[in-house]
Amino acid sequence: MSGEKDKERFEPYQYEHVEGDRKFKITVVKLGENEFFAYADQMIEEGDFTPRGYGRTDKEALEACLEQIRQKRNTAIPILQEVEWEQEDPQYDFLDEEQQRLYDQLRNKVKEWMEGKIPPKYEQYMEYILLIPDMFVLLVRLLKDKRVSSSSKTWLVLAIGYFFSPIDLIAEPLFPVLGLLDDLAVAAYALNKVLTDTPAEVVEENWSGKGDILVKVEEIIEKADDLIGKRVVNGIKKIFGKIKI
Numbered sequence: 001m002s003g004e005k006d007k008e009r010f011e012p013y014q015y016e017h018v019e020g021d022r023k024f025k026i027t028v029v030k031l032g033e034n035e036f037f038a039y040a041d042q043m044i045e046e047g048d049f050t051p052r053g054y055g056r057t058d059k060e061a062l063e064a065c066l067e068q069i070r071q072k073r074n075t076a077i078p079i080l081q082e083v084e085w086e087q088e089d090p091q092y093d094f095l096d097e098e099q100q101r102l103y104d105q106l107r108n109k110v111k112e113w114m115e116g117k118i119p120p121k122y123e124q125y126m127e128y129i130l131l132i133p134d135m136f137v138l139l140v141r142l143l144k145d146k147r148v149s150s151s152s153k154t155w156l157v158l159a160i161g162y163f164f165s166p167i168d169l170i171a172e173p174l175f176p177v178l179g180l181l182d183d184l185a186v187a188a189y190a191l192n193k194v195l196t197d198t199p200a201e202v203v204e205e206n207w208s209g210k211g212d213i214l215v216k217v218e219e220i221i222e223k224a225d226d227l228i229g230k231r232v233v234n235g236i237k238k239i240f241g242k243i244k245i
Contacts, residue, residue, distance in 0.1 A: 095137070095140060098164075099136075099140055099160075102136065102163060102164060103133055103136055103137060106132055106133040106136055106163075106180070107133045109180065110129055110130065110132060110133060110180075125181065125227065128181065128184060128220065128227065129180065129181070129184075130210075131184060131209055131210075131211075131216060132180050132183065132184050134207070134208055134209030134210075135184060135187045135188075135209070136160070136163055136183075136187070137208060137209075138187075138191075138203070138206055138207050138208070138209070138213065139156050139159050139160050139163075139187055139190070139191075140160065141206040142156055142191075142194060142198075142202070142203065142206050143156045143157065143160065145202060145206060147198070147199070147202050148194065148198050148202065149197055149198065151197070152193065152194040152196075152197055152198055154243065155190040155191075155193040155194055155240075155243075156190060156194065158186070158190060158239070158240075158243065159186050159187045159189075159190035159191075162182075162183055162186045162187075163183050163187075181227050181228050182228050182232050182236070184220060184227075185220060185221075185224050185227065185228055185232070185233065185236055186236055186239075188216075188217045188220035188221050188224075189221065189236060189237075189240055190240075191203065191213075191217050192217055192221060193240070195214075195217075200214055224236075
Protein backbone atom coordinates (compact mmCIF):
# COMPACT_ATOMS: atom_id res chain seq x y z
CA MET A 1 0.00 0.00 0.00
CA SER A 2 1.33 3.43 -0.87
CA GLY A 3 0.39 6.85 -2.19
CA GLU A 4 -2.31 9.37 -1.35
CA LYS A 5 -4.90 6.69 -0.62
CA ASP A 6 -2.80 5.31 2.24
CA LYS A 7 -2.14 8.79 3.61
CA GLU A 8 -5.88 9.34 3.87
CA ARG A 9 -6.46 5.97 5.47
CA PHE A 10 -3.63 5.91 8.01
CA GLU A 11 -3.14 8.70 10.53
CA PRO A 12 0.08 8.09 12.49
CA TYR A 13 1.46 10.26 15.25
CA GLN A 14 3.91 9.82 18.13
CA TYR A 15 4.04 10.70 21.80
CA GLU A 16 6.16 9.87 24.83
CA HIS A 17 4.73 7.60 27.52
CA VAL A 18 6.28 7.70 30.99
CA GLU A 19 5.99 4.64 33.25
CA GLY A 20 7.87 5.10 36.51
CA ASP A 21 11.44 6.01 35.61
CA ARG A 22 11.11 4.58 32.10
CA LYS A 23 10.11 6.43 28.96
CA PHE A 24 8.71 4.90 25.77
CA LYS A 25 8.26 6.64 22.46
CA ILE A 26 4.90 5.36 21.27
CA THR A 27 3.82 5.44 17.65
CA VAL A 28 0.05 5.59 17.39
CA VAL A 29 -1.49 4.34 14.17
CA LYS A 30 -5.02 5.60 13.66
CA LEU A 31 -7.19 3.64 11.25
CA GLY A 32 -10.70 5.05 11.14
CA GLU A 33 -11.97 5.00 14.70
CA ASN A 34 -9.47 2.33 15.74
CA GLU A 35 -5.96 2.81 17.07
CA PHE A 36 -2.87 0.59 17.22
CA PHE A 37 0.41 1.11 18.98
CA ALA A 38 4.07 0.37 18.21
CA TYR A 39 6.86 0.89 20.68
CA ALA A 40 9.92 2.50 19.11
CA ASP A 41 12.02 -0.43 20.31
CA GLN A 42 9.49 -3.28 20.52
CA MET A 43 6.77 -4.97 18.53
CA ILE A 44 3.25 -3.85 17.79
CA GLU A 45 1.05 -4.10 20.85
CA GLU A 46 -2.70 -4.40 20.68
CA GLY A 47 -4.52 -2.24 23.16
CA ASP A 48 -1.63 -0.91 25.25
CA PHE A 49 -1.88 2.75 26.26
CA THR A 50 -5.17 3.18 24.43
CA PRO A 51 -6.53 6.71 24.88
CA ARG A 52 -9.53 6.47 22.56
CA GLY A 53 -10.60 2.92 21.97
CA TYR A 54 -9.29 -0.28 20.54
CA GLY A 55 -9.26 -1.94 17.16
CA ARG A 56 -7.43 -4.40 15.01
CA THR A 57 -6.73 -5.12 11.36
CA ASP A 58 -4.42 -7.40 9.42
CA LYS A 59 -0.65 -7.49 9.72
CA GLU A 60 -0.07 -6.27 6.16
CA ALA A 61 -2.11 -3.10 6.69
CA LEU A 62 -0.24 -2.28 9.88
CA GLU A 63 3.12 -2.94 8.24
CA ALA A 64 2.18 -0.64 5.37
CA CYS A 65 1.29 2.03 7.88
CA LEU A 66 4.60 1.66 9.71
CA GLU A 67 6.43 1.89 6.40
CA GLN A 68 4.70 5.18 5.73
CA ILE A 69 5.76 6.43 9.17
CA ARG A 70 9.35 5.36 8.50
CA GLN A 71 9.46 7.29 5.25
CA LYS A 72 7.66 10.35 6.55
CA ARG A 73 9.52 10.72 9.84
CA ASN A 74 12.72 8.85 9.01
CA THR A 75 12.13 6.92 12.23
CA ALA A 76 13.77 3.57 12.92
CA ILE A 77 10.57 1.69 13.67
CA PRO A 78 11.11 -2.08 13.56
CA ILE A 79 9.47 -4.44 11.13
CA LEU A 80 6.14 -5.60 12.49
CA GLN A 81 6.19 -8.94 14.27
CA GLU A 82 3.24 -11.15 15.08
CA VAL A 83 1.27 -9.65 17.94
CA GLU A 84 1.27 -11.61 21.17
CA TRP A 85 -2.38 -12.63 21.11
CA GLU A 86 -2.06 -14.14 17.62
CA GLN A 87 0.66 -16.52 18.73
CA GLU A 88 -0.10 -20.08 19.74
CA ASP A 89 -0.85 -20.43 23.44
CA PRO A 90 2.36 -21.29 25.34
CA GLN A 91 2.70 -24.79 26.75
CA TYR A 92 4.56 -24.91 30.06
CA ASP A 93 6.02 -28.27 31.05
CA PHE A 94 5.82 -27.39 34.76
CA LEU A 95 2.03 -26.98 34.61
CA ASP A 96 -0.03 -30.09 35.16
CA GLU A 97 -2.95 -30.79 32.84
CA GLU A 98 -5.49 -28.98 34.98
CA GLN A 99 -3.24 -25.95 35.48
CA GLN A 100 -2.49 -25.74 31.74
CA ARG A 101 -6.21 -25.90 31.01
CA LEU A 102 -6.90 -23.03 33.40
CA TYR A 103 -4.02 -21.00 31.97
CA ASP A 104 -5.43 -21.49 28.45
CA GLN A 105 -8.87 -20.43 29.68
CA LEU A 106 -7.43 -17.28 31.25
CA ARG A 107 -5.60 -16.37 28.04
CA ASN A 108 -8.71 -17.00 25.95
CA LYS A 109 -10.87 -14.82 28.20
CA VAL A 110 -8.38 -11.98 27.99
CA LYS A 111 -7.94 -12.48 24.24
CA GLU A 112 -11.70 -12.36 23.60
CA TRP A 113 -11.98 -9.23 25.70
CA MET A 114 -9.12 -7.54 23.88
CA GLU A 115 -10.60 -8.40 20.48
CA GLY A 116 -13.94 -6.83 21.36
CA LYS A 117 -14.82 -3.16 21.62
CA ILE A 118 -13.81 -1.90 25.05
CA PRO A 119 -15.94 0.90 26.52
CA PRO A 120 -13.83 3.84 27.75
CA LYS A 121 -14.82 3.26 31.38
CA TYR A 122 -13.10 -0.14 31.30
CA GLU A 123 -9.84 0.98 29.68
CA GLN A 124 -8.32 1.69 33.10
CA TYR A 125 -8.39 -2.06 33.83
CA MET A 126 -6.56 -3.07 30.66
CA GLU A 127 -2.96 -3.13 31.89
CA TYR A 128 -3.95 -5.21 34.91
CA ILE A 129 -6.15 -7.69 33.06
CA LEU A 130 -3.25 -8.40 30.71
CA LEU A 131 -1.21 -9.53 33.73
CA ILE A 132 -3.65 -12.23 34.84
CA PRO A 133 -2.41 -15.29 32.84
CA ASP A 134 1.25 -14.56 33.62
CA MET A 135 0.42 -13.94 37.27
CA PHE A 136 -1.09 -17.42 37.51
CA VAL A 137 2.03 -18.93 35.94
CA LEU A 138 4.20 -17.03 38.43
CA LEU A 139 2.29 -18.49 41.38
CA VAL A 140 2.77 -22.04 40.08
CA ARG A 141 6.46 -21.48 39.36
CA LEU A 142 7.09 -20.14 42.85
CA LEU A 143 5.18 -23.06 44.35
CA LYS A 144 7.67 -25.41 42.67
CA ASP A 145 10.72 -23.30 43.55
CA LYS A 146 12.79 -24.84 46.37
CA ARG A 147 14.01 -21.41 47.43
CA VAL A 148 10.51 -20.48 48.60
CA SER A 149 9.71 -21.47 52.19
CA SER A 150 6.89 -23.85 53.06
CA SER A 151 5.09 -21.07 54.95
CA SER A 152 5.17 -18.81 51.88
CA LYS A 153 3.91 -21.67 49.75
CA THR A 154 0.78 -21.70 51.90
CA TRP A 155 -0.08 -18.28 50.47
CA LEU A 156 0.67 -19.51 46.96
CA VAL A 157 -1.63 -22.50 47.38
CA LEU A 158 -4.36 -20.14 48.60
CA ALA A 159 -4.00 -17.85 45.58
CA ILE A 160 -3.83 -20.71 43.06
CA GLY A 161 -6.90 -22.30 44.63
CA TYR A 162 -8.71 -18.98 44.34
CA PHE A 163 -8.03 -18.94 40.60
CA PHE A 164 -9.69 -22.34 40.32
CA SER A 165 -12.73 -21.22 42.33
CA PRO A 166 -15.86 -20.80 40.17
CA ILE A 167 -17.02 -17.87 42.30
CA ASP A 168 -16.37 -14.31 41.11
CA LEU A 169 -16.80 -11.61 43.73
CA ILE A 170 -17.14 -9.01 40.98
CA ALA A 171 -20.38 -9.31 39.04
CA GLU A 172 -20.11 -7.87 35.51
CA PRO A 173 -22.32 -9.86 33.11
CA LEU A 174 -21.41 -7.82 30.02
CA PHE A 175 -17.65 -8.09 30.62
CA PRO A 176 -17.07 -11.25 32.71
CA VAL A 177 -13.29 -10.96 32.33
CA LEU A 178 -13.50 -8.17 34.93
CA GLY A 179 -14.47 -10.92 37.36
CA LEU A 180 -10.84 -12.06 37.18
CA LEU A 181 -9.64 -8.86 38.86
CA ASP A 182 -10.32 -10.28 42.32
CA ASP A 183 -8.16 -13.29 41.39
CA LEU A 184 -5.42 -10.84 40.44
CA ALA A 185 -5.80 -8.99 43.75
CA VAL A 186 -5.58 -12.24 45.73
CA ALA A 187 -2.42 -13.13 43.78
CA ALA A 188 -0.91 -9.73 44.58
CA TYR A 189 -1.68 -10.06 48.30
CA ALA A 190 -0.22 -13.58 48.29
CA LEU A 191 2.96 -12.41 46.56
CA ASN A 192 3.25 -9.57 49.06
CA LYS A 193 3.24 -12.20 51.81
CA VAL A 194 5.76 -14.34 49.94
CA LEU A 195 8.12 -11.39 49.61
CA THR A 196 8.40 -11.06 53.39
CA ASP A 197 10.74 -14.07 53.54
CA THR A 198 11.64 -14.70 49.89
CA PRO A 199 14.36 -12.72 48.09
CA ALA A 200 12.89 -10.36 45.50
CA GLU A 201 15.18 -11.79 42.82
CA VAL A 202 13.55 -15.21 43.23
CA VAL A 203 10.18 -13.72 42.36
CA GLU A 204 11.67 -11.71 39.50
CA GLU A 205 13.42 -14.78 38.04
CA ASN A 206 10.11 -16.63 37.91
CA TRP A 207 8.22 -13.76 36.29
CA SER A 208 7.69 -14.13 32.53
CA GLY A 209 5.27 -11.24 32.08
CA LYS A 210 5.88 -7.64 31.10
CA GLY A 211 7.04 -4.91 33.45
CA ASP A 212 8.52 -4.99 36.94
CA ILE A 213 6.53 -7.55 38.91
CA LEU A 214 7.48 -5.99 42.25
CA VAL A 215 6.12 -2.64 41.10
CA LYS A 216 3.00 -4.30 39.71
CA VAL A 217 2.28 -6.04 43.03
CA GLU A 218 2.53 -2.72 44.86
CA GLU A 219 0.32 -0.99 42.29
CA ILE A 220 -2.39 -3.65 42.45
CA ILE A 221 -2.53 -3.51 46.24
CA GLU A 222 -2.52 0.30 46.28
CA LYS A 223 -5.26 0.51 43.64
CA ALA A 224 -7.28 -2.48 44.88
CA ASP A 225 -10.13 -0.36 46.24
CA ASP A 226 -10.56 1.33 42.86
CA LEU A 227 -10.08 -1.87 40.85
CA ILE A 228 -12.40 -4.21 42.71
CA GLY A 229 -14.13 -2.12 45.41
CA LYS A 230 -13.64 -1.86 49.16
CA ARG A 231 -16.14 -4.63 49.91
CA VAL A 232 -14.19 -7.17 47.86
CA VAL A 233 -10.86 -5.94 49.24
CA ASN A 234 -12.13 -6.34 52.81
CA GLY A 235 -13.27 -9.86 51.95
CA ILE A 236 -9.82 -10.73 50.62
CA LYS A 237 -8.15 -9.27 53.71
CA LYS A 238 -10.40 -11.41 55.91
CA ILE A 239 -9.34 -14.53 54.00
CA PHE A 240 -5.67 -13.75 54.58
CA GLY A 241 -6.31 -12.72 58.18
CA LYS A 242 -7.83 -16.08 59.06
CA ILE A 243 -4.69 -18.00 58.11
CA LYS A 244 -2.07 -18.19 60.84
CA ILE A 245 1.40 -19.32 59.81
